[in-house]
Amino acid sequence: MGEGHISVLAREVCAALEGTLPEVGETPRGIYVDATCGAGGHIELVLKRFAPQRVIAFDRDQTALDRARVRLASAQTPILFVHAPFSALASTLDEQGVKADGILADIGVSSMQLDQGERGFSFRTDAPLDMRMDQSAPMTAAQLLEELDAPALIRILREYGEEPDAPRIARAILEAKPKTTGALAQVVSDAMSHRQRRKLGLRIHPATRTFQALRIHLNDELGELDQLLADGPKALAIGGRLEIITFHSLEDRRVKRAFRTLSSPPYTLPGLPIVESERQAPFKIPKPFSKGVTADAEETQNNPRARSARLRVLERVE
Ligand SMILES: C[S@@+](CC[C@H](N)C(=O)[O-])C[C@H]1O[C@@H](n2cnc3c(N)ncnc32)[C@H](O)[C@@H]1O
Structure with a gap:
């Protein structure tokens, strides 16, 4: 992925983290979680801009994690690499005793996985029909x-x-x-x-x-996404943001629906007194991200994969 995989919506991913993590040069603070580390492209970009105290990086693909480890070897920030699906995010953060200030999930398959013919994801090369993201599955x-x-x-x-x-x-x-x-x-x-x-x-x-x-x-990709939508918001610190990038409507529909529900005030029966604090939703969709964000013309020209990418963001307010 250092070679070949271009991280999508990089500017927008960083824009959504503004204010949740200190900028480089400030005292490090907070936890940044990359649920889909890949070869670490987004992590590298985030660490150029922000100074989290720690990074926790998940991937179910050991080859990707090995590449990320090499790519990020000189990072000043401690990085915990976790070879596990992101459905293990909540239990891992609990074990570590932390909440996340930023979580990014850039889901789906990587260019590296598609380009490695022997992984069996693509019909561009004839290879055994494998398709496992986790080669130990x-x-x-x-x-x-x-x-x-x-x-x-x-x-x-x-x-x-x-x-x-x-x-x-x-x-x-x-x-x-x-x-x-x-x-x-x-x-x-x-x-x-x-x-x-x-x-x-x-x-x-x-x-x-x-x-x-x-x-x-x-790879039970939609089951994994549903688990992330159930656990990710609860794993956020107050003010923390969950960012999810999807590549097709099957996934985006799920994210959109879940974020809308989580950010809607609870229903109250007509006629009953309304306690304002109880009507506030514990999450919100920050303004610039209300409809999700897609790549601009320049990005789609440089990276055709970005054409179908959509980023949605959810913030924990209480
Ligand atoms: C699009 S790539 C991520 C690229 C990365 N953001 C970058 O900029 O280099 C997606 C990665 O997510 C991983 N992945 C997909 N579903 C996963 C899951 N449920 N749990 C953990 N990793 C997953 C894949 O193995 C792949 O390496």
Whole structure:
């Protein structure tokens, strides 16, 4: 990721931390948590600007953490690297006896994971069909396809890939049981209806949605996000901010809904006396981030991955 992965929405991520962490040169204070360390791109940028007392960095991918450790070796701030999914964030912070002043989750797959053909995330290289973000996880995508029946695979392709041709693609996959990324891409390509192919055009490979769906299911990406949405806000110190960057609407919808609910005043029955302090929501969405923030034209030109990125921010007020 030092090589190849460009950190998205870097300026906006730092802007959201203003006031929550001291600037470089001031006395270090506060805890910064990176829930998706990757090779440490965002951490490096944050440490150029701010002086937290400590950083806690999670990733379920050991290769990414190893790279981050090397990249951040000269950082003055102590960094605790945690090889765990971010669903372990609350328990880890509890063990450490700290609350977070800033939490960033830049979720999904990294360019490094996509570019390492042998990780099996991409159809650009033919490689074993792996797709595990955590290489120590017990099941690969090829093994998953051995276990699934047609209704389950159709549901996965529909829910996580929004694939209109889910039934015919699922049947073809289960018949062929592909073991490599290339074989899977070919099976999907052959099974897709002419109508859907025409709709995708030349820009999008027919297997894109299937790969996304299998990856999301295998790595329980939405379950992980739901856990972060449940635990992250409670793990914040007062005034602390939770920043989440998503890359597709399935994820963004969840973040938007959760942040709206958390920042809405509790419902009170009509006619009952209203105690103002009880009506205040314990979280707010800071003004400049009310609709979420997307990358500007310059960033999307330099980094096509940023095109679909959206940053949402939640602040703990009490
Ligand atoms: C987009 S990259 C992060 C890049 C990083 N922000 C940077 O600027 O270098 C996403 C990273 O999150 C990790 N990841 C995804 N889901 C995770 C989860 N539930 N728990 C921990 N890490 C996760 C992936 O392994 C990947 O390394």
